[in-house]
Amino acid sequence: MVTIKDIANRLGIAVSTVSKGLNNASDISDETRQLVLDTAIEMGYTSRKLKASGSRKVCIFIENMDYENIEQFGYEIIVGFKLSAARRKWDVSVIPTNLTLQTEEKYDSYMLKNGYSGAFLLGFTLHDDWVKQLNKTTVPTVLLDNYIEKNAHVGYVGTDSNEGIDSAVSHLHDLGHKKIAFLNGSKNSMVSEQRNQAFINSIIKHGLVPEEKLIQYGYYVPDCAKDYVPGFLEDGATAIMCASDLIATGVIAEVLKHGLRVPEDISVIGFDDLPIASQLSPSLTTIRQDRTDLGKSAFLLLDGLVHGISTSKLLLRAKFITRESTGPRKS
Amino acid sequence: MVTIKDIANRLGIAVSTVSKGLNNASDISDETRQLVLDTAIEMGYTSRKLKASGSRKVCIFIENMDYENIEQFGYEIIVGFKLSAARRKWDVSVIPTNLTLQTEEKYDSYMLKNGYSGAFLLGFTLHDDWVKQLNKTTVPTVLLDNYIEKNAHVGYVGTDSNEGIDSAVSHLHDLGHKKIAFLNGSKNSMVSEQRNQAFINSIIKHGLVPEEKLIQYGYYVPDCAKDYVPGFLEDGATAIMCASDLIATGVIAEVLKHGLRVPEDISVIGFDDLPIASQLSPSLTTIRQDRTDLGKSAFLLLDGLVHGISTSKLLLRAKFITRESTGPRKS
Numbered sequence: 158m159v160t161i162k163d164i165a166n167r168l169g170i171a172v173s174t175v176s177k178g179l180n181n182a183s184d185i186s187d188e189t190r191q192l193v194l195d196t197a198i199e200m201g202y203t204s205r206k207l208k209a210s211g212s213r214k215v216c217i218f219i220e221n222m223d224y225e226n227i228e229q230f231g232y233e234i235i236v237g238f239k240l241s242a243a244r245r246k247w248d249v250s251v252i253p254t255n256l257t258l259q260t261e262e263k264y265d266s267y268m269l270k271n272g273y274s275g276a277f278l279l280g281f282t283l284h285d286d287w288v289k290q291l292n293k294t295t296v297p298t299v300l301l302d303n304y305i306e307k308n309a310h311v312g313y314v315g316t317d318s319n320e321g322i323d324s325a326v327s328h329l330h331d332l333g334h335k336k337i338a339f340l341n342g343s344k345n346s347m348v349s350e351q352r353n354q355a356f357i358n359s360i361i362k363h364g365l366v367p368e369e370k371l372i373q374y375g376y377y378v379p380d381c382a383k384d385y386v387p388g389f390l391e392d393g394a395t396a397i398m399c400a401s402d403l404i405a406t407g408v409i410a411e412v413l414k415h416g417l418r419v420p421e422d423i424s425v426i427g428f429d430d431l432p433i434a435s436q437l438s439p440s441l442t443t444i445r446q447d448r449t450d451l452g453k454s455a456f457l458l459l460d461g462l463v464h465g466i467s468t469s470k471l472l473l474r475a476k477f478i479t480r481e482s483t484g485p486r487k488s
Numbered sequence: 489m490v491t492i493k494d495i496a497n498r499l500g501i502a503v504s505t506v507s508k509g510l511n512n513a514s515d516i517s518d519e520t521r522q523l524v525l526d527t528a529i530e531m532g533y534t535s536r537k538l539k540a541s542g543s544r545k546v547c548i549f550i551e552n553m554d555y556e557n558i559e560q561f562g563y564e565i566i567v568g569f570k571l572s573a574a575r576r577k578w579d580v581s582v583i584p585t586n587l588t589l590q591t592e593e594k595y596d597s598y599m600l601k602n603g604y605s606g607a608f609l610l611g612f613t614l615h616d617d618w619v620k621q622l623n624k625t626t627v628p629t630v631l632l633d634n635y636i637e638k639n640a641h642v643g644y645v646g647t648d649s650n651e652g653i654d655s656a657v658s659h660l661h662d663l664g665h666k667k668i669a670f671l672n673g674s675k676n677s678m679v680s681e682q683r684n685q686a687f688i689n690s691i692i693k694h695g696l697v698p699e700e701k702l703i704q705y706g707y708y709v710p711d712c713a714k715d716y717v718p719g720f721l722e723d724g725a726t727a728i729m730c731a732s733d734l735i736a737t738g739v740i741a742e743v744l745k746h747g748l749r750v751p752e753d754i755s756v757i758g759f760d761d762l763p764i765a766s767q768l769s770p771s772l773t774t775i776r777q778d779r780t781d782l783g784k785s786a787f788l789l790l791d792g793l794v795h796g797i798s799t800s801k802l803l804l805r806a807k808f809i810t811r812e813s814t815g816p817r818k819s
Contacts, residue, residue, distance in 0.1 A: 467778070
């Protein structure tokens with residue numbers, strides 16, 4: 158096992174200086190501190206203090222995702238994670254991040270300095286600095302909806318889009334719809350691409366024709382509906398599937414603006430089953446992601462990674478929920 | 489919740505008869521017993537006795553897989569499962585099955601009658617009667633290397649073939665090999681098909697040409713090598729990847745029979761990293777599946793299903809291990 162002395166030898170500096178660097182003391186320069194941290198990480202050093210104290214601290218980094226009240230996507234994910242962590246007696250810190258934090262400090266340094274044994278990353282995209290660093294991290298890390306190739310310290314948790322989307326297409330197909338549009342989330346996201354492919358596969362499987370104009374990437378807010386719904390309607394869509402319930406609320410508003418009714422003229426399907434889905438009028442047919450279970454599973458995966466079990470992927474089933482926003486195609 | 493009385497009402501028979509049927513009493517006919525069990529299962533009845541006693545019994549069904557000593561594939565999987573189960577205080581029975589048991593008794597009936605809350609199925613194929621019944625089961629069930637669509641009570645655990653196979657192809661490509669053969673396992677298996685696709689994808693990714701003659705399905709025993717290795721050699725293969733270490737032992741024997749050496753003339757790669765892989769001479773380069781972790785993960789997944797967490801897939805990372813059976817292509 159790598160010790161503080163090994164690091165001091167490698168760098169040709171005093172053991173006390175290494176110790177100061179690892180413990181964030183103020184009487185050494187920032188350059189030396191960073192050098193100590195980088196070397197410690199490169200050599201696979203895990204703070205002895207951390208191990209000796211039996212520290213059981215993990216954190217959730219969250220970005221680009223609302224989580225502060227139960228109406229929002231991230232809320233139950235965090236609750237689920239904390240529930241499972243509490244059972245195994247781990248402390249969880251929730252840390253909102255931003256691009257500045259990510260450029261100021263390397264991911265591994267941040268983790269080592271702050272004594273976290275692992276992290277769950279929510280709402281990050283493949284373009285984030287920290288996500289790019291995950292190719293080489295040795296810190297046990299779980300990502301929601303993102304996958305890092307060939308690093309045994311990193312796992313991915315998510316919901317299987319294929320089955321959920323296929324159930325939704327089946328439902329619309331059974332109702333007689335032939336022109337089904339799909340308003341996806343942002344393009345630079347693994348999960349959006351998976352859903353796009355799942356949609357196209359399912360359309361073909363049901364003997365329908367995937368039409369380019371009816372398959373569009375938007376972004377994960379209601380407002381994007383106004384950019385795409387007019388085109389969908391013009392091209393004859395009678396049903397619109399959306400990559401989130403929030404997008405669906407925007408789509409319904411836009412359909413009404415065109416003097417059409419949901420579901421009499423246009424059927425709409427959401428994704429996620431946020432609390433709002435059942436409160437809307439008409440209530441929203443949607444594809445449920447069980448967010449509490451996502452959080453619980455993320456913790457189990459992280460706990461496994463901390464103990465050397467290299468899980469690469471854990472996917473939950475999606476559940477299709479029929480409500481009032483879908484109906485037979487108008488003949 | 490469905491009670492014994494509900495079942496009695498549905499069938500128009502006495503509560504005492506239903507109770508006898510559920511408890512495997514000898515003084516009712518086999519037909520009545522089966523009718524009671526079928527109805528109980530259809531109505532979603534879970535034995536009250538089971539719940540009241542806090543029974544925590546699960547089982548491992550095993551078929552077509554050796555598991556009795558540490559040299560064999562199933563051994564550590566079962567050890568890992570039992571380790572995790574013991575921590576959570578679950579009893580585990582290991583039950584070897586065969587086609588007769590599967591035709592004599594329905595899966596759900598067997599589980600209800602014997603008071604098991606869930607099962608882990610090892611070595612079953614998609615053609616097995618019980619696997620076919622899993623489309624509709626309500627019994628929490630985990631399969632190794634097989635996937636059941638759209639049933640939230642069933643999960644799949646396995647090793648990610650893509651990364652392991654891609655690492656192996658990279659390794660051979662770096663050693664200068666251009667004609668790489670793949671001797672797969674049995675054709676009627678989901679995991680064999682995944683590995684086939686993974687191999688083809690990786691060959692193309694490395695700028696090589698997938699040749700039909702060099703990609704063959706065999707079966708999971710050393711003996712299948714003699715049917716395919718002569719053809720591979722004739723077609724100019726300089727490296728042979730195998731879907732298991734046991735197949736690789738057969739391939740090496742066959743290569744030697746042709747007066748060629750491993751790795752000087754032909755490189756060979758296995759899959760699994762059974763104990764034999766490091767004991768062979770030359771020792772075998774292989775793609776490791778961590779079988780203890782597979783067992784542990786299967787239990788975690790099953791425990792989740794019992795508690796209503798619908799995990800559909802859990803995949804472990806494969807680890808590529810370089811030993812002596814691979815070397816530079818002979819120029």
